Amino acid sequence: MSEASSTTTLSVVVPMYNEEEALPALVERLRPALDxxxxxxxxxxxxxxxxxxxxELLEEFRQTWPELRIVKLRGNSGHQAALTAGLHSSKGAYVASIDADLQDPPEKIPEMLDLAVAEGLDIVYGVRSDRSTDTGFKRRTAGLYYWLMRRIVGKQVPSQAGDFRLLSREAVEALKALPDQHQVYRLLVPWLGFPSGEVTYHRDERVAGETKYPLSKMIRLAVDSITNFSAAPLRLATWLGVFSFFSCFVLMAVTFVIWLVGHTVPGWTSLFVAMLFLGGVQLICVGLLGEYIGRIYTAVQRRPTFFIGYDSDASPAKGPEAKGSGAKGSGAKGRENAGV
Known part of the structure; x- marks a missing residue:
């Protein structure tokens, strides 16, 4: 256990973006649960x-809730980057993470902590046992995502576990040491292989406001998950090439037989279709290669994924200081995503 965590037993990280409508309800439920x-x-x-x-609301709540600590990012960096900033800033011997929309119940955090302490666990996942409040489309796409991740990454990825979890200080330090630029914690955390347990819960409806995770960001998360943890898409490109080769070979054989029997009909349709097919396969392969090359390019640049503009629990810094995947600067007001 690090020296920073010696006086604080529990840190609860809450990434939030435009959550003024949900904040009062969050504080009303989270504070008594932690007290x-x-x-x-x-x-x-x-x-x-x-x-x-x-x-502004966070500053108001902080006046009467001394345990509330505010970390402001200079710009909108995305849910996973905000979660990273919170993990890196946390001081607790155990660190829980929860979204501000109250779809995950804060009352489960004490149960997670008790389980971790009693059984000596480094990770406790919050697993959704009931998603009936989600739309049918959301449930199906989420099911497809976790099915795919378990096949690509491994069975250690818990089904229906998002970013509601509890980590030990050792697990947090291990995550901080990883060089990943595009963090997907629902895959990174299981990848650690630390002793883990589960707490099940019913997933509620969003308490207020609108979802910050539209279809486009769900797709982006899926792409990041696959390309960060598997080379399977590159092998898919290879198999597409093999398939197109044998398809063209069969087409040539059929065309030759038709020519032998004298039933050839001059036309451009078959040629046009074959060209489109091969062109589509090539573009898919180039696109997959581009995804991986783009990630290599980003990793080589080593640019911070977030910039901390203000931390209510830290003294003002004297200038920008890069650290890990983020950078801290002197006090300036900053400017998303949630989970599948």
């Missing part, structure tokens, strides 16, 4: 460059 644990704690609210009154 009831009887341990010292901090709530690290990471404002991911919100454009509404989220930052």
């Amino acid at each position: 009831g644990t009887g341990v010292s704690y901090e709530v690290v609210a990471v404002d991911d460059g919100s454009a509404d009154r989220t930052a």
